[in-house]
Amino acid sequence: MLQVFTSEGQKGTFRILNQEENSVPHIRIATRRSPLALWQAEYIAAELEKMSPDVTTELVKIVTRGDKILDVPLAKVGGKGLFTKEIDEALFDGRADVAVHSMKDVPTQLPEGTSIRALPERADPRDAAATITGGGLDTLPEGATIGTSSLRRVAQLQARFPTFKFVSVRGNIQTRLSKMGQEVDAIILAAAGIRRMGMEDQMHEFIDTEMLLPAVAQGTLGIQTRNDDDVVNALVDRLNHADTVDRTRAERAFLARLEGGCQVPIAAFATLDGDQLTLKGLVGSVDGKIVIRREIVGLRRDGAAMGIALADEILDAGARPILEALYAEGSHG
Secondary structure (H helix, E strand, C coil): CEEEECCCCCEEEECCCCHHHCCCCEEEEEEECCHHHHHHHHHHHHHHHHHCCCCEEEEEEECCHHHHCCCCCHHHHCCCCCCCHHHHHHHHCCCCCEEEEEHHHCCCCCCCCEEEEECCCCCCCCEEEEECCCCCHHHCCCCCEEECCCHHHHHHHHHHCCCCEEECCCCCHHHHHCCECCCECEEEEEHHHHHHCCCHHHCCEEECCCCCCCCCCCCCEEEEEECCCHHHHHHHHHHCCHHHHHHHHHHHHHHHHCCCCCCCCEEEEEEEECCEEEEEEEEECCCCCCEEEEEEEEEHHHHHHHHHHHHHHHHHHHHHHHHHHHHHCCCCC
């Protein structure tokens, strides 16, 4: 038996089927069309085929609303599921059997009847920067312009570098990096995507999590399936990485309690030392004038409860009006 996330974010127990009980399927994997998304989907396809040599796979390439709207900052587009809704629909209507997501883009509430069935081992959770100076962010001049579409990054970095200016830069990794030195003095991207694309040599700093707390589940892939697809689920279950599951559960419980989406200045990062889990969480104002950061330590089995408790502590410390103001503006996504 294996415990995984249900559509409500709780743990559910599922029976793992023997190979003899059902025929090995052809698995259709829904994915966005960006080079990074395709890499991630192809990686999962290869892992499924490696574990079960008789399995065959194909990619179902989907264009999401977030991919279409490139001339508006993400925080202004609004709407949960900006990068996942159309993929959910492909799963629902039978065009796909599995969906591969970057977990940092996945809403805490999933469509009924689906689950994040598996969380493979987490990649580098940090953010990375490319700069015109060839050094870290602290080598940039006062008034430097930073390209990022993340309010989480803006809130934290504005507090540390108050003279920096921030502009929204959208598109795939290559498109964003092309703007460096022309429109911006630095670009900040998720380190996991950079590493997956083999572009580490174009980065000048991998930013420590103490300086820039990551997005919830940054670096983690989520494999979504239909709950009633026992054959596919039995295969996908084998992709789970226990430490990643426990860390992600704690971080997403924190996010869910704050009712946050991927475009709100919320950050959380869980680490494990044996059975001890440390969860750090943050809520900030976009101007960086208020950054509320706390941490909690407990047992890994209590990760979800810890996430809720940490969120409540941060709300009580002053985060509630910050989030209420953002939600009133429609800035969550």
